[in-house]
Amino acid sequence: MKSENKLVNLPLQNKLIAVYCLTALLILIVNLFMYSNINSVLHRLDRIYVSNINLNELWGSLDSVQNDMTNYLNTKTTDAMDSYYKSCQDYTAQMERLSDGITSDESQRMERNIKAMSVRYLELTDLAIEAKRGRNVEKYRTYSEEATTVYNYISTYINSLNNEQFKSNSANYNMLSVSMRYVEVVNTVVFLAVIFGNVLLVILVIRNITKPLKSLSSVANQIAGGNLEVTLLEVNSRDEVGVVSKAFNHMIISIRNYIEQLKASMENERVLKENEGILKENELKMENHLKDAQLKYLQAQINPHFLFNTLNAGAQLAMMEGADRTYEYVQNVADFFRYNIKKDHDSVTLKEELELVDNYVYILNVRFSGEIHYEKDIDSSLENLEVPSMILQPIVENSVNYGIRGISWKGRIWLSVYREGDCAYITIRDNGIGIDKEKIDKIMQVNLKESDISSGSNGIGLYNVISRLKLFYDRDDVFEISSQGKNGGTLVMIRIPL
Amino acid sequence: METIKRIWKSINRKNIFAVTTFSLILLMILITLGGMVIFKAQFDESVSIENQEEYTEYNRYYALITSDDREDFWQAVYNGAREEGINENAYVEFFAGDLGTRYSMEERMEIAIAADVDGIIVEGEDNDSLRNEIIKAGENGIPVVVINQDVPESNRISFVGIGRYDLGQTYGRQTCELAEKMLRERDEENDDESRGEKLQIRVLISQEADSNGQNLLMSGIREEIAANTALEDKIELDTYTIDDSGAFTAEESIRDIFMGQDEVPDILVCLTEIYTTCAYQAVIDYNRVGITNIIGYYDSETIRAGVDKEVIYCTISMDTEQMGRYCVYALSEFLDVEHVSEYFTVDTYVVNKENVDRQGRVRSYEE
Numbered sequence: 107m108k109s110e111n112k113l114v115n116l117p118l119q120n121k122l123i124a125v126y127c128l129t130a131l132l133i134l135i136v137n138l139f140m141y142s143n144i145n146s147v148l149h150r151l152d153r154i155y156v157s158n159i160n161l162n163e164l165w166g167s168l169d170s171v172q173n174d175m176t177n178y179l180n181t182k183t184t185d186a187m188d189s190y191y192k193s194c195q196d197y198t199a200q201m202e203r204l205s206d207g208i209t210s211d212e213s214q215r216m217e218r219n220i221k222a223m224s225v226r227y228l229e230l231t232d233l234a235i236e237a238k239r240g241r242n243v244e245k246y247r248t249y250s251e252e253a254t255t256v257y258n259y260i261s262t263y264i265n266s267l268n269n270e271q272f273k274s275n276s277a278n279y280n281m282l283s284v285s286m287r288y289v290e291v292v293n294t295v296v297f298l299a300v301i302f303g304n305v306l307l308v309i310l311v312i313r314n315i316t317k318p319l320k321s322l323s324s325v326a327n328q329i330a331g332g333n334l335e336v337t338l339l340e341v342n343s344r345d346e347v348g349v350v351s352k353a354f355n356h357m358i359i360s361i362r363n364y365i366e367q368l369k370a371s372m373e374n375e376r377v378l379k380e381n382e383g384i385l386k387e388n389e390l391k392m393e394n395h396l397k398d399a400q401l402k403y404l405q406a407q408i409n410p411h412f413l414f415n416t417l418n419a420g421a422q423l424a425m426m427e428g429a430d431r432t433y434e435y436v437q438n439v440a441d442f443f444r445y446n447i448k449k450d451h452d453s454v455t456l457k458e459e460l461e462l463v464d465n466y467v468y469i470l471n472v473r474f475s476g477e478i479h480y481e482k483d484i485d486s487s488l489e490n491l492e493v494p495s496m497i498l499q500p501i502v503e504n505s506v507n508y509g510i511r512g513i514s515w516k517g518r519i520w521l522s523v524y525r526e527g528d529c530a531y532i533t534i535r536d537n538g539i540g541i542d543k544e545k546i547d548k549i550m551q552v553n554l555k556e557s558d559i560s561s562g563s564n565g566i567g568l569y570n571v572i573s574r575l576k577l578f579y580d581r582d583d584v585f586e587i588s589s590q591g592k593n594g595g596t597l598v599m600i601r602i603p604l
Numbered sequence: 605m606e607t608i609k610r611i612w613k614s615i616n617r618k619n620i621f622a623v624t625t626f627s628l629i630l631l632m633i634l635i636t637l638g639g640m641v642i643f644k645a646q647f648d649e650s651v652s653i654e655n656q657e658e659y660t661e662y663n664r665y666y667a668l669i670t671s672d673d674r675e676d677f678w679q680a681v682y683n684g685a686r687e688e689g690i691n692e693n694a695y696v697e698f699f700a701g702d703l704g705t706r707y708s709m710e711e712r713m714e715i716a717i718a719a720d721v722d723g724i725i726v727e728g729e730d731n732d733s734l735r736n737e738i739i740k741a742g743e744n745g746i747p748v749v750v751i752n753q754d755v756p757e758s759n760r761i762s763f764v765g766i767g768r769y770d771l772g773q774t775y776g777r778q779t780c781e782l783a784e785k786m787l788r789e790r791d792e793e794n795d796d797e798s799r800g801e802k803l804q805i806r807v808l809i810s811q812e813a814d815s816n817g818q819n820l821l822m823s824g825i826r827e828e829i830a831a832n833t834a835l836e837d838k839i840e841l842d843t844y845t846i847d848d849s850g851a852f853t854a855e856e857s858i859r860d861i862f863m864g865q866d867e868v869p870d871i872l873v874c875l876t877e878i879y880t881t882c883a884y885q886a887v888i889d890y891n892r893v894g895i896t897n898i899i900g901y902y903d904s905e906t907i908r909a910g911v912d913k914e915v916i917y918c919t920i921s922m923d924t925e926q927m928g929r930y931c932v933y934a935l936s937e938f939l940d941v942e943h944v945s946e947y948f949t950v951d952t953y954v955v956n957k958e959n960v961d962r963q964g965r966v967r968s969y970e971e
Binding site: 128132135139142143150207209210215219222223225226256259262263281282285289292293300306310 | 624628629631632633635638639640643646647650651659660662663664665695697700703705714715719
């Protein structure tokens with residue numbers, strides 16, 4: 107078990123190398139096995155026909171002896187003599203290798219006979235040569251004839267033996283070819299079995315290696331899909347995959363903890379917000395804005411009380427002198443300023459707002475010689491509607507300053523208050539130069555902080571109005587500007603929920 | 605069981621991989637080793653068949669030379685000689701009989717002399733060339749035993765065979781027996797036509813064989829018949845010479861007897877195995893079964909079958925294995941003590957309907 111644990115703990119690279127080496131080793135063993143099988147058969151095969159080869163050589167030597175003897179007897183040259191002795195030597199050497207035992211084996215007995223006859227033959231050839239040297243014509247003929255007879259017998263014997271051995275060698279050869287076929291079959295079977303086993307082994311090991319990788323990837327996919335509630339990976343090995351799996355498990359746990367913490371803190375925040383309330387915040391903002399507006403207003407005016415008292419004195423003077431129009435004018439101006447002084451509450455009735463607009467338009471018409479045609483259409487049931495103060499006048503002022511001032515045709519302003527559904531609508535429309543879409547978006551989106559009293563404005567800026575309306579009614583669609591484009595006039599609509 | 609359970613428990617999930625891998629490798633190694641073992645077993649077997657023969661060494665080497673090694677008669681002689689040879693530590697073989705070239709007996713003698721064998725057993729023939737070879741062998745120090753027929757005036761050490769005269773007497777006795785039986789049957793049949801006619805007995809003799817031996821044999825037959833006075837004027841004995849100078853001529857000669865103008869004899873006395881076999885076949889072929897009876901020589905399978913079917917009345921055989929044994933004994937004895945008896949007489953016996961179905965020659969002989 108120890109060694110197996112070691113195997114499991116090997117690095118991935120070493121594991122793969124080990125698998126490769128193991129399979130290669132197995133194949134090598136099988137190859138060695140096949141090689142040794144084939145080798146042993148081949149080795150035997152090599153030796154099978156050796157006896158035939160030897161016999162053929164023996165016969166060749168015998169033939170040389172016979173030829174050389176005949177040659178010498180014919181020619182009596184020294185060369186022939188040398189050649190004869192050499193052949194004799196060769197033949198004797200080969201002959202000595204033959205078996206000379208009397209045994210039950212026919213081949214061995216034949217060898218023995220060949221050997222015995224060869225001894226006799228060589229004696230006879232020697233005698234023939236000697237007789238030739240001694241010029242004993244009769245004797246050398248007799249000896250050579252006898253030698254030739256024996257030579258023929260030996261040849262027959264060698265041939266017969268050769269035949270016999272060839273037969274038995276062929277039988278052996280057949281037996282070895284059977285072995286060879288056997289080797290073929292056994293080798294093929296073993297080889298195929300081992301190849302098959304190796305494939306299984308490789309599949310097994312590779313699967314074992316990739317299995318944790320697969321489960322790792324599937325878990326990773328689940329997590330990527332947002333499911334953090336996955337079961338942790340089982341880590342068995344200490345290889346790279348094991349390390350990654352472990353780290354992955356840690357990561358899952360960390361993410362879960364982090365998310366838990368995050369959830370808790372978000373919950374806390376939500377509770378806090380609920381407690382404090384958005385209303386309070388809005389109130390604060392409202393107050394701020396109003397203060398801001400008033401400050402701006404005060405900054406913009408010289409002491410209004412002084413101005414108001416002064417204007418009142420002027421009105422009384424005009425009345426005493428019988429200048430009614432002057433009286434009315436000064437009275438209107440005084441009313442206009444008084445509204446600003448008096449109104450330090452944040453909400454007023456719609457009626458009061460409308461009176462301020464009337465004052466303002468009167469003053470302007472006096473100033474600009476009745477250039478502004480102001481018409482209003484009021485649903486009187488809505489006159490007591492509570493609205494934030496200082497809303498309508500800045501809008502009308504805007505219409506005058508940016509809408510109808512400087513136009514070549516007669517400037518008109520229409521103001522209407524009506525009810526539709528569960529909302530009250532206040533619209534202020536002019537037939538001025540209009541306003542383009544970009545400007546409208548800019549006005550609608552601009553933050554309160556960036557708002558300011560426009561240069562040239564008589565009072566509170568449009569931005570201030572919009573912001574306050576939104577804060578007062580706590581909704582975004584309370585204020586709307588639309589225009590027909592260039593010279594198409596402008597329509598401002600305030601939607602007040604009832 | 606407990607251990608197995610425990611082992612199984614220990615093989616938990618984690619270890620299954622290791623165990624499988626290990627067993628797979630083990631299996632592959634086992635397959636390889638198994639293949640090796642199977643192959644080795646097969647190969648060793650084939651090699652062992654190849655080298656199976658265990659040879660026995662012998663001290664002496666005797667050459668057996670006959671005119672026809674394949675004949676049953678000589679095979680039987682050879683078997684006896686082989687058997688005795690094993691006892692005497694000598695190897696006997698049909699010498700130079702199975703070579704690429706067919707050699708005559710004389711040439712085989714020459715080869716045996718050149719090969720310097722320890723002794724020669726040769727089938728005797730009464731001719732000079734064989735006599736010379738026997739003398740030559742003697743000059744080269746090789747003792748020669750002559751078998752079946754003597755070669756006089758050679759320096760052969762022994763002759764092993766049957767006494768020709770004795771053999772003739774045996775033939776004579778059997779002939780008389782058969783003649784008496786046939787005459788008795790003829791009387792019983794009351795065949796008036798044939799009554800008074802003499803039984804024709806014909807002895808087939810060889811043209812080639814030595815006249816001495818045949819003469820002895822014939823005189824044995826004649827003497828035996830003459831001794832039987834009852835038959836004296838009832839039978840007529842003559843000889844017929846078979847031309848066996850060339851191959852296959854003996855058979856033709858025997859058929860001539862049946863086809864010839866002369867009367868076909870009542871009894872044919874055959875002196876060789878070949879004559880007996882040929883006569884047997886001819887009697888059947890010419891529809892003479894029961895009319896012409898045969899007294900044969902030797903007991904080959906065919907001849908015994910003939911006896912069994914009563915085509916051959918009886919056959920005179922000899923203990924051929926004993927013949928072989930005597931030859932080897934004579935040679936070894938001579939080589940050991942340089943002296944041995946000149947004559948070895950082989951036992952003869954008669955095979956007839958009564959004892960033919962008993963198996964084997966030896967048993968018949970023992971009886």
